[in-house]
Amino acid sequence: MANSKTPAQVVAAARSQAKITTPELIEHLFDDFFELHGDRQGADDPAIVGGLARFCGRPLTVVATDKGKTPKQRVAKHFGSPEPAGYRKLLRLAKQAEKFGRPLVTFVNTAGAYPGRSAEEQGQGEAIARCLLELGRLKVPMITFIFGEGGSGGALAMACGDRVYMLEDSMYSVLSPEGFASILWKDSQRADEAAKVMQLTPNALLEHGAIEGVIAEDENDHLSTIEAIRTVLKRDLELLTKKDPTALLAERYERFRKF
Amino acid sequence: MKLFDEANTVQNKQVKANKAAEKKVPAGLWVACPKCGYEIFHQDLGPLQECPKCFYGFRIKAKKRLSWLVDEFVPWDEDLVTDDPLAFPEYAEKLAKAQKSTELNDSVLTGLAQIADQKFALGIMDPYFIMGSLGKVTGEKLTRLFERATKEKLPVVVFTASGGARMQEGIHALMQMAKVSNAVAKHSEAGLLYIAVLTDPTTGGVTASFGMQGDLILAEPHALVGFAGKRVIEQTMHQRIPANLQSAETVLKNGFIDAIVKRQDQKQTLAQLLRFHQKEGEANGK
Numbered sequence: 001m002a003n004s005k006t007p008a009q010v011v012a013a014a015r016s017q018a019k020i021t022t023p024e025l026i027e028h029l030f031d032d033f034f035e036l037h038g039d040r041q042g043a044d045d046p047a048i049v050g051g052l053a054r055f056c057g058r059p060l061t062v063v064a065t066d067k068g069k070t071p072k073q074r075v076a077k078h079f080g081s082p083e084p085a086g087y088r089k090l091l092r093l094a095k096q097a098e099k100f101g102r103p104l105v106t107f108v109n110t111a112g113a114y115p116g117r118s119a120e121e122q123g124q125g126e127a128i129a130r131c132l133l134e135l136g137r138l139k140v141p142m143i144t145f146i147f148g149e150g151g152s153g154g155a156l157a158m159a160c161g162d163r164v165y166m167l168e169d170s171m172y173s174v175l176s177p178e179g180f181a182s183i184l185w186k187d188s189q190r191a192d193e194a195a196k197v198m199q200l201t202p203n204a205l206l207e208h209g210a211i212e213g214v215i216a217e218d219e220n221d222h223l224s225t226i227e228a229i230r231t232v233l234k235r236d237l238e239l240l241t242k243k244d245p246t247a248l249l250a251e252r253y254e255r256f257r258k259f
Numbered sequence: 260m261k262l263f264d265e266a267n268t269v270q271n272k273q274v275k276a277n278k279a280a281e282k283k284v285p286a287g288l289w290v291a292c293p294k295c296g297y298e299i300f301h302q303d304l305g306p307l308q309e310c311p312k313c314f315y316g317f318r319i320k321a322k323k324r325l326s327w328l329v330d331e332f333v334p335w336d337e338d339l340v341t342d343d344p345l346a347f348p349e350y351a352e353k354l355a356k357a358q359k360s361t362e363l364n365d366s367v368l369t370g371l372a373q374i375a376d377q378k379f380a381l382g383i384m385d386p387y388f389i390m391g392s393l394g395k396v397t398g399e400k401l402t403r404l405f406e407r408a409t410k411e412k413l414p415v416v417v418f419t420a421s422g423g424a425r426m427q428e429g430i431h432a433l434m435q436m437a438k439v440s441n442a443v444a445k446h447s448e449a450g451l452l453y454i455a456v457l458t459d460p461t462t463g464g465v466t467a468s469f470g471m472q473g474d475l476i477l478a479e480p481h482a483l484v485g486f487a488g489k490r491v492i493e494q495t496m497h498q499r500i501p502a503n504l505q506s507a508e509t510v511l512k513n514g515f516i517d518a519i520v521k522r523q524d525q526k527q528t529l530a531q532l533l534r535f536h537q538k539e540g541e542a543n544g545k
Binding site: 113114115116117119120121122123124125126128129130132133134136137152153156157160172173174175179180183184197198199200205208210252253256257259 | 344345348395402424425428430433434435436437440443444448466467470487492495496500509514515
């Protein structure tokens with residue numbers, strides 16, 4: 001896919017305020033969305049939105065990070081960076097999807113797992129580790145769309161299933177370009193340079209075999225982007241729901257084993 | 260007349276005298292414990308490299324740990340070398356240096372180990388190999404360790420020490436978290452035991468994957484165990500965080516670790532825990 005943007009421009013576009021939002025995606029892609037709250041362990045992280053929805057008539061479970069729109073929302077949601085409770089909500093809804101034989105679809109736009117004091121105290125590492133351990137063996141299809149930032153382990157916890165797609169203006173990396181530049185060159189100002197070295201654009205990641213495809217995106221026409229996602233999701237659900245769980249899990253194992 | 264002159268008290272005089280004396284003692288003979296500050300004569304650290312006062316385990320190379328931990332050991336997969344997937348500038352030199360200093364091909368040592376009559380698959384991460392970072396070969400060696408242990412019905416013990424995913428390998432490093440986790444899951448599904456031992460420091464992508472996936476999770480006293488780096492947390496919070504937020508003792512209190520075990524007790528503890536999980540009438544690995 002042709003994208004004339006430089007890696008630094010892709011990073012800027014991935015973080016742009018004009019970027020398609022989680023509520024837009026849910027509203028236009030699905031029917032009958034019913035939000036489900038809480039991790040059943042004492043918390044409900046607003047940075048993770050999850051629930052039941054219908055897609056082309058078929059029931060499925062949707063889980064997404066949400067950066068929020070108003071300043072108040074954005075603060076409450078930690079700008080889309082989930083707390084441990086968010087990952088525990090994801091895992092709860094995923095296991096529920098497995099119980100009822102519903103596919104799991106996740107949408108990711110997060111700078112990473114929330115790096116705050118409370119997150120450490122509540123076991124951010126354990127929460128992500130458990131997602132990786134259990135979602136890798138989830139007996140229903142799991143498809144992920146990274147539509148903005150895909151920040152490190154916090155993004156991987158939601159993208160450890162059967163298929164991962166990225167919008168044209170999105171990124172997926174082991175750490176932020178700023179963090180990378182500050183560790184490697186002791187200079188966070190060199191983030192643009194870092195973006196290039198890191199190979200975090202959708203096209204580069206496709207070449208590395210980390211994702212299955214890149215979806216065309218028009219910043220000024222969100223509905224056409226959503227239609228492009230719909231086409232891919234429809235095709236993959238038809239394909240993956242036909243597979244028996246043993247084959248599905250074997251292929252998922254291989255998807256990561258090759259690295 | 261001044262009755263009390265602080266600068267002239269006996270104690271402070273001695274502090275001054277000590278400072279002068281310090282310069283005459285050859286460097287490296289005395290080391291201060293980074294956790295409790297206790298001054299230790301270097302020979303007193305012994306092969307365990309353990310503070311005699313607070314039992315903090317100093318960061319040690321994997322081969323050094325191996326020397327006192329097990330009775331028998333056969334290494335596995337010593338010849339794997341990363342293909343430098345991003346063709347990252349100056350990475351090859353960094354790798355060569357790390358390989359030379361640790362005598363390892365990458366940041367983890369793996370193999371078949373034995374303590375008394377207990378056989379198990381063992382992984383030891385090396386904090387001196389590019390900060391114990393999780394790279395392709397680290398992930399591959401650990402994945403093979405769990406896969407082989409699953410096949411041969413062996414328990415697995417992994418000593419973690421890591422700054423997180425290795426950034427020089429980009430997305431390939433991140434994918435190791437999922438790759439190893441899937442192998443841990445299969446090992447677990449086979450009903451086999453996995454013990455993780457978190458040593459100083461265990462952070463980032465290692466905490467967020469196989470570090471926290473053990474059936475039993477042990478840690479060394481005062482080891483740093485956490486997800487995000489201290490500086491990142493402080494930038495997020497716009498305030499200083501307590502020094503012990505990510506100490507093994509705090510993580511234990513918060514419910515994420517089963518027990519803290521001193522180095523001098525580790526061999527015996529591992530034998531005891533492995534024995535608990537031994538199927539009646541059969542030795543492990545048979």
